[in-house]
Amino acid sequence: xxxxxxxxxxxxxxxxxxxxxxxxxxxxxxxxxxxxxxxxxxxxxxxxxxxxxxxxxxxxxxxxxxxxxxxxxxxxxxxxxxxxxxxxxxxxxxxxxxxxxxxxxxxxxxxxxxxxxxxxxxxxxxxxxxxxxxxxxxxxxxxxxxxxxxxxxxxxxxxxxxxxxxxxxxxxxxxxxxxxxxxxxxxxxxxxxxxxxxxxxxxxxxxxxxxxxxxxxxxxxxxxxxxxxxxxxxxxxxxxxxxxxxxxxxxxxxxxxxxx
Amino acid sequence: xxxxxxxxxxxxxxxxxxxxxxxxxxxxxxxxxxxxxxxxxxxxxxxxxxxxxxxxxxxxxxxxxxxxxxxxxxxxxxxxxxxxxxxxxxxxxxxxxxxxxxxxxxxxxxxxxxxxxxxxxxxxxxxxxxxxxxxxxxxxxxxxxxxxxxxxxxxxxxxxxxxxxxxxxxxxxxxxxxxxxxxxxxxxxxxxxxxxxxxxxxxxxxxxxxxxxxxxxxxxxxxxxxxxxxxxxxxxxxxxxxxxxxxxxxxxxxxxxxxxxxxxxxxxxxxxxxxxxxxxxxxxxxxx
Numbered sequence: 159x160x161x162x163x164x165x166x167x168x169x170x171x172x173x174x175x176x177x178x179x180x181x182x183x184x185x186x187x188x189x190x191x192x193x194x195x196x197x198x199x200x201x202x203x204x205x206x207x208x209x210x211x212x213x214x215x216x217x218x219x220x221x222x223x224x225x226x227x228x229x230x231x232x233x234x235x236x237x238x239x240x241x242x243x244x245x246x247x248x249x250x251x252x253x254x255x256x257x258x259x260x261x262x263x264x265x266x267x268x269x270x271x272x273x274x275x276x277x278x279x280x281x282x283x284x285x286x287x288x289x290x291x292x293x294x295x296x297x298x299x300x301x302x303x304x305x306x307x308x309x310x311x312x313x314x315x316x317x318x319x320x321x322x323x324x325x326x327x328x329x330x331x332x333x334x335x336x337x338x339x340x341x342x343x344x345x346x347x348x349x350x351x352x353x354x355x356x357x358x359x360x361x362x363x364x365x366x367x368x369x370x371x372x373x374x375x376x377x378x379x380x381x382x383x384x385x386x387x388x389x390x391x392x393x394x395x396x397x398x399x400x401x402x403x404x405x406x407x408x409x410x411x412x413x414x415x416x417x418x
Numbered sequence: 419x420x421x422x423x424x425x426x427x428x429x430x431x432x433x434x435x436x437x438x439x440x441x442x443x444x445x446x447x448x449x450x451x452x453x454x455x456x457x458x459x460x461x462x463x464x465x466x467x468x469x470x471x472x473x474x475x476x477x478x479x480x481x482x483x484x485x486x487x488x489x490x491x492x493x494x495x496x497x498x499x500x501x502x503x504x505x506x507x508x509x510x511x512x513x514x515x516x517x518x519x520x521x522x523x524x525x526x527x528x529x530x531x532x533x534x535x536x537x538x539x540x541x542x543x544x545x546x547x548x549x550x551x552x553x554x555x556x557x558x559x560x561x562x563x564x565x566x567x568x569x570x571x572x573x574x575x576x577x578x579x580x581x582x583x584x585x586x587x588x589x590x591x592x593x594x595x596x597x598x599x600x601x602x603x604x605x606x607x608x609x610x611x612x613x614x615x616x617x618x619x620x621x622x623x624x625x626x627x628x629x630x631x632x633x634x635x636x637x638x639x640x641x642x643x644x645x646x647x648x649x650x651x652x653x654x655x656x657x658x659x660x661x662x663x664x665x666x667x668x669x670x671x672x673x674x675x676x677x678x679x680x681x682x683x684x685x686x687x688x689x690x691x692x693x694x695x696x697x698x699x700x701x702x703x704x705x706x
Contacts, residue, residue, distance in 0.1 A: 201456050208564060269686045270576075284580055286564045293562055293569060299685075300547055300577045300597070304678070319681040343686075400586045405595050410685050411544050416536040417619040 197365045205331045205365045208287040210396035217278040220349035236389045243384040255350025264344050268410030270301055270320035272344030273337055273359060274375040282396055284403050297403045305335050312338050333363040354381040369395040452641045457565040460607045465673035467558040470501050473623040477503040477511055507664040513627055514660040526626025533694050541620050543691040545684035547577045547596035549620030550613050550635055551651050558672040568602055575684045581611055588614045594631055611637040630658040645671040
């Protein structure tokens with residue numbers, strides 16, 4: 159099978175020859191099943207999302223279409239249809255947030271930014287993938303989260319967490335992650351878009367090829383929005399040689415002054 | 419910016435490295451061979467905590483008691499039980515500071531209970547990263563292994579270390595990191611981690627033992643049983659210490675399989691550090 163062999167040869171960081179053989183078996187199975195064979199895969203045949211990723215959009219500033227402002231690049235929004243279906247009171251609150259954004263934005267206090275916001279902040283993140291879990295390590299503030307893919311459920315009672323609780327499963331080659339258990343203290347961007355503690359997020363990670371993930375986040379919050387809405391964007395793999403996560407220890411405390 | 423010395427383990431004297439070797443230093447009874455991961459690494463995955471956990475004082479670990487209470491008791495002449503120093507070399511169990519560094523440490527230790535300046539407050543109380551070594555001794559942590567990486571995830575005070583296992587060079591000298599720049603490799607069943615590019619800011623314990631921006635850590639994690647591994651780290655920095663020193667600790671499994679960390683946001687809402695400052699110094703307290 160020369161085609162399969164060349165595909166195997168093109169895969170990187172897969173480890174032992176044995177795991178390559180196993181992966182090759184899965185590749186063959188996927189060809190038979192009509193799935194795309196070009197995706198990198200783990201030893202257990204799942205799409206291999208491990209590596210270093212980052213977005214290349216301006217959603218960190220504003221997830222909707224926006225013009226340039228001082229220190230804000232213009233950007234095409236990531237919200238499908240561009241409209242966020244706020245309830246009337248919530249739209250007023252969003253406008254108030256926007257006016258007060260310099261101080262009211264939780265990010266300005268260096269608080270954990272929530273999900274999906276942490277995905278499109280201008281910092282890279284690393285995905286470490288095992289068969290039971292994808293661990294996401296964020297350069298921003300040494301945050302991390304576990305995406306459990308072992309069939310476990312959300313905690314029985316509501317947890318008030320900054321990054322929520324992530325439970326994933328594979329739908330074909332797409333990783334689908336259900337997030338609940340958020341607090342009501344994070345925003346979606348620096349423009350004041352917000353949610354309540356009833357936030358429910360469904361993320362979808364689908365490899366387009368070895369170096370691009372099509373990423374979508376469906377947002378549901380009956381306390382704030384009139385209907386679910388969705389963000390779409392692409393995650394780009396860092397291909398730089400020896401790329402690694404560094405640190406952004408957010409300056410919520412003047413540590414440079416007191417710990418020089 | 420101060421220069422950061424970029425030395426691999428080669429700068430340590432050979433004899434000293436031999437002393438650190440697990441064949442010399444570890445379990446003399448029978449060698450333990452752990453299971454291996456899918457990509458062939460000795461399997462260290464799971465939740466771990468130091469047998470004597472906590473970072474109250476590296477030279478006098480307290481096994482979970484609160485150091486400030488003990489200081490108060492000591493001032494009343496109450497003798498407490500000491501655990502041996504974690505420092506195994508030099509033999510006196512003390513960190514071999516240069517005179518200026520000893521003076522700085524004494525000042526920090528003296529103010530540990532009653533800080534009068536923001537810089538007297540333990541970096542951990544500010545929710546700043548623990549740095550390597552303290553991140554393991556502090557509380558429970560989790561090891562995850564995937565092809566090419568060993569990852570350490572902290573249960574308390576959000577933080578992680580992602581250790582690449584390839585032979586890539588260390589980062590350039592102008593990059594200084596709270597958690598340092600780790601490079602790992604396996605020597606038999608021992609995970610060896612070479613750490614450079616430290617920013618020297620995190621304290622090593624609650625009483626202000628410290629290292630510097632030029633410090634170099636060489637860590638060794640050796641499984642000695644299904645639920646135990648031995649840890650030793652050699653710290654060297656001629657700008658802070660008179661000689662390299664070595665710390666040892668034994669780690670046990672901390673949580674059963676299936677346990678999950680709860681989120682431990684620390685900086686969010688943190689107020690304890692400012693409350694530690696004396697009222698007279700409130701005017702000087704930093705804005706958070």
